[in-house]
Amino acid sequence: MCLGVPGKVVRWIERSGPLARADVEFAGIRRVCHLALVPEVEEGQFVLIHAGIGIGRIDEAEAQRLIVDLARLADGADWSRTGDRT
Amino acid sequence: MKYVDEFRDPEAVRRLVEAIRRMATRRWTLMEVCGGQTHNLLRYGIDEALEGCIELIHGPGCPVCVTPVETIDAAQELSLRPNTILASFGDMLRVPGSHGTLLSSRSKGGRVAVVYSPLDAVEIARERPQDQIVFLAVGFETTAPATALAVQQATHYGLDNFSLLVAHVCVLPAMQMLATAPDHRAKAFLAAGHVCAVTGFAEYDEFVRRFRLPLVVTGFEPVDLLEGILACVRQLETGVASVENCYARSVRREGNLAAQRLVEQIYEVRDTPWRGFGVIPRGGLKLREEWQRFDARQRFSATPEVAACATECPAGDVLIGRIRPTECPHFGTRCTPDSPLGAPMVSTEGPCAAYHRYRVASHAGK
Numbered sequence: 404m405c406l407g408v409p410g411k412v413v414r415w416i417e418r419s420g421p422l423a424r425a426d427v428e429f430a431g432i433r434r435v436c437h438l439a440l441v442p443e444v445e446e447g448q449f450v451l452i453h454a455g456i457g458i459g460r461i462d463e464a465e466a467q468r469l470i471v472d473l474a475r476l477a478d479g480a481d482w483s484r485t486g487d488r489t
Numbered sequence: 490m491k492y493v494d495e496f497r498d499p500e501a502v503r504r505l506v507e508a509i510r511r512m513a514t515r516r517w518t519l520m521e522v523c524g525g526q527t528h529n530l531l532r533y534g535i536d537e538a539l540e541g542c543i544e545l546i547h548g549p550g551c552p553v554c555v556t557p558v559e560t561i562d563a564a565q566e567l568s569l570r571p572n573t574i575l576a577s578f579g580d581m582l583r584v585p586g587s588h589g590t591l592l593s594s595r596s597k598g599g600r601v602a603v604v605y606s607p608l609d610a611v612e613i614a615r616e617r618p619q620d621q622i623v624f625l626a627v628g629f630e631t632t633a634p635a636t637a638l639a640v641q642q643a644t645h646y647g648l649d650n651f652s653l654l655v656a657h658v659c660v661l662p663a664m665q666m667l668a669t670a671p672d673h674r675a676k677a678f679l680a681a682g683h684v685c686a687v688t689g690f691a692e693y694d695e696f697v698r699r700f701r702l703p704l705v706v707t708g709f710e711p712v713d714l715l716e717g718i719l720a721c722v723r724q725l726e727t728g729v730a731s732v733e734n735c736y737a738r739s740v741r742r743e744g745n746l747a748a749q750r751l752v753e754q755i756y757e758v759r760d761t762p763w764r765g766f767g768v769i770p771r772g773g774l775k776l777r778e779e780w781q782r783f784d785a786r787q788r789f790s791a792t793p794e795v796a797a798c799a800t801e802c803p804a805g806d807v808l809i810g811r812i813r814p815t816e817c818p819h820f821g822t823r824c825t826p827d828s829p830l831g832a833p834m835v836s837t838e839g840p841c842a843a844y845h846r847y848r849v850a851s852h853a854g855k
Binding site: 406456470 | 491492496498504525628638641645683712737739740741745748
């Protein structure tokens with residue numbers, strides 16, 4: 404029920420108001436999604452889509468940070484400390 | 490798929506499992522709150538990979554499972570009204586009510602449309618002015634913005650043939666009820682990532698202060714889930730209890746303010762009956778007075794909801810982690826996905842369905 408899928412905003416169709424919507428791409432498949440609740444998103448950015456509407460923007464820098472951290476884990480970095488990932 | 494595949498990397502998963510095993514000095518009991526997380530924990534075998542090190546118990550995060558019997562009854566009743574179409578997420582169609590399911594209503598001539606989004610139901614209402622379209626509005630805080638937007642769009646279009654059968658529930662009040670139960674066992678919580686994408690996580694500060702239980706906002710992919718578990722174990726091993734965000738690519742502390750404002754505009758909090766739990770104070774939403782014209786119960790005088798639910802399904806015990814699905818006497822015998830006694834065996838997020846699909850069915854195939 405709370406499934407959310409990241410999709411790339413390809414093209415805004417209508418940018419404001421309750422009917423705000425855009426073409427959003429998911430692994431090559433395009434679908435019109437309602438983006439009234441993420442009006443700040445620019446074309447080319449990623450949004451989290453749930454039940455046909457955007458409920459949040461994907462922060463690409465944060466996603467990259469986790470990927471880098473995972474690579475550090477491979478190098479034997481100590482993850483026993485607290486507070487650096489909040 | 491970008492921002493999915495990276496977080497399913499088997500090597501990263503292996504390293505995280507090792508890190509958790511190294512860090513844990515005792516077997517900790519953690520509870521994930523969201524049913525989507527439950528399914529992925531079992532689907533990817535994370536519970537088995539951490540066996541003996543971490544016990545995962547499954548929380549009340551399946552809105553389909555907690556939707557009262559009477560709401561299903563009302564939905565069936567509405568689907569059988571002349572010139573009425575009941576629109577619903579597919580999950581709800583096989584959930585048992587007092588007299589069968591929405592699927593069985595179809596066989597009696599009921600009109601039930603499965604939609605991906607509540608906004609698709611608004612489109613049906615636009616296309617079919619001769620019919621009343623009622624959307625069965627279930628879901629947590631993740632879904633409430635979508636149904637609130639449906640009300641806003643229906644207003645924009647001036648539709649008088651669209652309404653909601655509201656059964657929205659709120660996750661934090663259920664966690665509070667659970668944490669105050671004398672026999673609760675969870676030592677830390679994985680908070681539901683997509684609920685928090687909407688609500689943010691500031692509201693959990695008081696929960697953590699009050700119960701001294703670590704709480705980690707957690708995503709859904711295997712790496713995300715293991716990151717959340719690792720963060721819980723780190724807090725537990727160092728004697729810390731704080732709110733931590735391990736799903737920062739999708740969740741910010743303040744959440745989605747536009748979504749919160751819209752939900753606040755359309756809905757208000759109310760004491761709400763949960764199947765298997767009884768009435769949970771502030772446990773759900775109802776339409777505000779000014780939006781009552783969109784309330785299908787009022788518009789059509791549908792069956793009122795009550796908390797009573799005489800059923801053989803011990804859903805409440807399963808949904809607060811008191812018993813595992815496999816400990817239910819009916820699991821896999823009288824209760825299967827094809828012939829469910831209760832909603833947790835039906836829903837794509839139900840814990841019983843997860844165990845049946847990823848343990849019983851997959852093991853039987855080996």
